[in-house]
Amino acid sequence: MGSKLVNYLQAGYPALYLVSHEDARVEAELSQVASAINYNLCFWSVISGLVETNSKKVHQAQEPIEALQAIESLPEKSMILLKDFHLFLADANPILICKMKEVLAEAKTKNKSLIILGCRLCLPPELEREITVLDFALPNKSQLGLVLDGISESAMLQKIQDEDREKILEAATGLTTIEAENAFALSFVQSKAIDPVLVAKEKAQAVKKNGLLEIVETKENLDSIGGLDVLKTWLLKRKSAFSQRAMEYGLPTPKGLLILGIAGTGKSLTAKATAKVFGVPLLKLDAGRIFASLVGQSESNLRSVIQTAEAIAPCCLWIDELEKGFSGSKSSGSTDGGTSSRVFGSFLSWMQEKKAPVFVVATANDVSQLPPEMLRKGRWDELFFVDLPNQSEREAIWKIQISKYGRDAKDFDIQVLSKATDGLTGSEIEACFVEALYAGFDQDTEPTDLTIAQVLTDFVPLSKLMAEQIGALRNWAKGRARYATSSVPEKGLRRLAA
Known part of the structure; x- marks a missing residue:
């Protein structure tokens, strides 16, 4: 600078x-x-x-x-x-x-x-x-290192090993020097050492203060997702994309991934798992909060988001329900003086030109609300469409959900349950099992296939409530997006009923 x-x-x-x-x-x-x-x-x-x-x-x-x-x-x-x-x-x-x-x-x-x-x-x-x-860019690792040395000297700590030092500085990237100093000092007070885990927790609090970004603790991995084999394979091929070996090989830094599809089919879950695959922090952006009433504040908020993300990089930047955050860009010239268009344009330019290893993972339910320039290939490395789960995917989802709530999948007829839940999304399958758990708890017994069948009797899936919209989304995806699963949809199943 x-x-x-x-x-x-x-x-x-x-x-x-x-x-x-x-x-x-x-x-x-x-x-x-x-x-x-x-x-x-x-x-x-x-x-x-x-x-x-x-x-x-x-x-x-x-x-x-x-x-x-x-x-x-x-x-x-x-x-x-x-x-x-x-x-x-x-x-x-x-x-x-x-x-x-x-x-x-x-x-x-x-x-x-x-x-x-x-x-x-x-x-x-x-x-x-x-x-x-x-x-004025946030401090880099060498500048944060000076702060760390100062705290170590004042606390009379032994020399920090190079590997531990790198972890501490990586945990502190994205903080100001004052915030980093406070985080280091608090870590020493709590544990008599400077712990990167404690520093990362303080960073999560600091990043969250402005309400634009938050650091999401991710426990989900690819095993938490039922199906989506093509998308999983695509991610695994890029798991070392931010490594030194990738740079030496000459690989370009991946830009990002846009996941379109029906609500409840695992798009957000995939976004969380992506950060786990890459082994980097996950930042969640609330795109709607970028826009503010004061003149110039919206543009300033976007600059703050970009600066923080690039300071923390390598990282994943997750934008959930992208269409809700940027849908106003189409008509903003007559409604907000063009603020939305300027912010949207700046965001697209950054995505196109960014050099920092920030992998953007965006999800969207309604593709009709997204402007065409957002969807073109250069903005994203790939555009995936997630449809309703097929039978094999539903079997995997049932096993995951049953195990998630501490039950043994062998106690249930997974194949029958899979066929009975044709047309249900992954989140709806989870909702059915949770309802069965409540029914079993009320009767002081364990849920069974029969309990789940009774729940399904009164369950109206999204595929019936929004049959027309889902059909339109499927038609749009043909030839425009890559399918997240390789399995061919069953003709007798997965039929949308109005």
Whole structure:
């Protein structure tokens, strides 16, 4: 980041906007930059006013207008860090905006550069073309390593072995230096050592704070999924895609996977299992929460998501029910001023151009809500369609569900149950068994085939409730998507009844 700042300053950019939560780290970086190019560095805040770091001279200019007036009196080759100045610009005060334009014009001629520091991007339209926005990346492993060394030294810990150190730093990637320091310290207090598991738990809490991303603890693996043999084989071929051996072989980093299909057929389960196959953390994105009411906040939220995902990489980014998050992009120009279209376009561009090993796993139920540009091959490595389970898949699902609830599958006639549940999804089969468990508990006995048959008598499957929609989805998938299972659907079974 330092070299990039030097280039901008030497090119004469009068104003930069750094998006970061790390004031101390930004100050340290700017101090190094100012020393490298022999600039006078000044810090401003609404509390302390304008302070020249070399001479320690303090300008009593706590008000934003006063700060801009004081900047005019500074010598040439000055760099001024304005902390949280964006909060005043957000009010769109016309006097402040006009004064800002005057100061920027003067700064351009006198080698002065104003650097606004804020945790989010918030600029009035009048200044959007005047100020260059830069994302201050989260700390990398080497920077986090310095924090770890500091904690280890203060806690008088023995030298951490290289293998353990790598695990700790990997668990801390995606945190700010302050968050990492807190996580390391808490781990030491709790276990008298720095435990990567405890650090990862703290990271999960930190990532979850903004409500956009959360780290999902995954217990599911491919054995938790009944059927979908083609999809499983496809994933297993890529299980080492993020390894050093893959890089040396020349394999491109996989982009992602889009799974379309009927609700309840195991799409979300597959997304969770994917992270287990790759052996990487799973981040879940709530796409709907990206959109916010403040101008520029939606775009800022997306940048925050991308920055966090790339900092934690290699990882899987799971977007559940993709169509609900981005369905508004089609008509957003007339409904939200084009915000949805801009966010959607930025997301597509990132997916196309990303270099970081972030594997995107998205699921969707209603393909008609997705814009065509989302579905084209270059965005995803593969597009899979998950249909209603066939008989062999239903047998596997019954075995999994019976074992999941602590019963022995040998006590049930799996083949008969499979035939009796033709047209049911995997989640519906689980719901039937759970209902049978309740019935058995009420009668103080174990569930049997007869108990399940009684439950099925009153059960109305989704394939009957939404026969037309499922039929349309099947028709769309023909020739457009790859089927997740290799088995041919039975003609007598799997028939949709209206």
